[in-house]
Amino acid sequence: MYFHGHRGDRGCGMRHGMRHGGRGFGPGFGRGRGFGGRHGHDDEGRGRRRRMFDSGELRLVLLRLIADEPRHGYDLIRRIEELTGGAYAPSPGVIYPTLTLLDDMGQIAAADSEGAKKLFAITPEGQAELDANAALIDELLARLAAIGDEQQRTDSASVRRAMGNLRAVLMNRLRDRDLDEATLHEIVARIDEAAQKIERL
Incomplete structure (x- = not known):
């Protein structure tokens, strides 16, 4: 069951990891083929699973998806899974702390929502971050699309x-x-x- 983000210990842990040069997003990235899930493999030594994104990259992907339209955490998970053809989906334990971080940085803000799920919309600060990293974001989205293409070819x-x-x-x-x-x-x-x-x- 997916849960909704908050500014609790998970957000603090994320900020601590980012300040000290850690990857920030930690293990638990998804269940995709080749990225630590049921089809995953270790390419960094026994017991260490390959990550889909380096530190900061997931933040930019989420920011871009939120710029397209206001989204909540589960919608972001589902959208990334769609982009990869079902091959990869980040875990809630990764998505929600990243949303908390983006919110703390002033790059997203809560938007009006009719339902119980908290929607986030991009802010002017977030748009400036997207503009400054446009080339990298295009590469990241191309990476997700390539995984989706490969999944379609190999999972017929x-x-x-x-x-x-x-x-x-x-x-x-x-x-x-x-x-x-x-x-x-x-x-x-x-x-x-x-x-x-x-x-x-």
């Missing part, structure tokens, strides 16, 4: 079906006690041949 239902079918057939065949060495070599050769043909497409 038909591809997953074909891979599942191949795996099932192989497991079935390899369990056959009558499988001789010559047939096994033929199976391996055909798999290698298929891989080479796909690579040349």
Whole structure:
């Protein structure tokens, strides 16, 4: 369940991390493929997961999304997940402290909202920050879009079906006690041949 931000200990921890040169956004970034979630991998050593953004980059992305239209925390999480085709979504424990920081910096402010969720809108200070970092923000959004494109290419239902079918057939065949060495070599050769043909497409 997602929760709503406040100016409590999480915000203080964020500001402390930023002042002391830390990454500020900490672990827990999302559940995306290759970014520490169920499809994640460690590229900084055992037990340390790759981060989607460096310190300060998520702040700029959120600022840009809020500049497009006033948003609340859950909407920002959902929007980033949409941009990456479902491959990555930052956690509430990352989003809400960052919103608190932006609010404290005067770059966003609470906007009128009909519902219970707190909407944030960009301020003139926030727009000035966007203008000063326009090139970097474009790069960050392009990174998210590229992840979405890759997700669409690699997560096709038909591809997953074909891979599942191949795996099932192989497991079935390899369990056959009558499988001789010559047939096994033929199976391996055909798999290698298929891989080479796909690579040349």
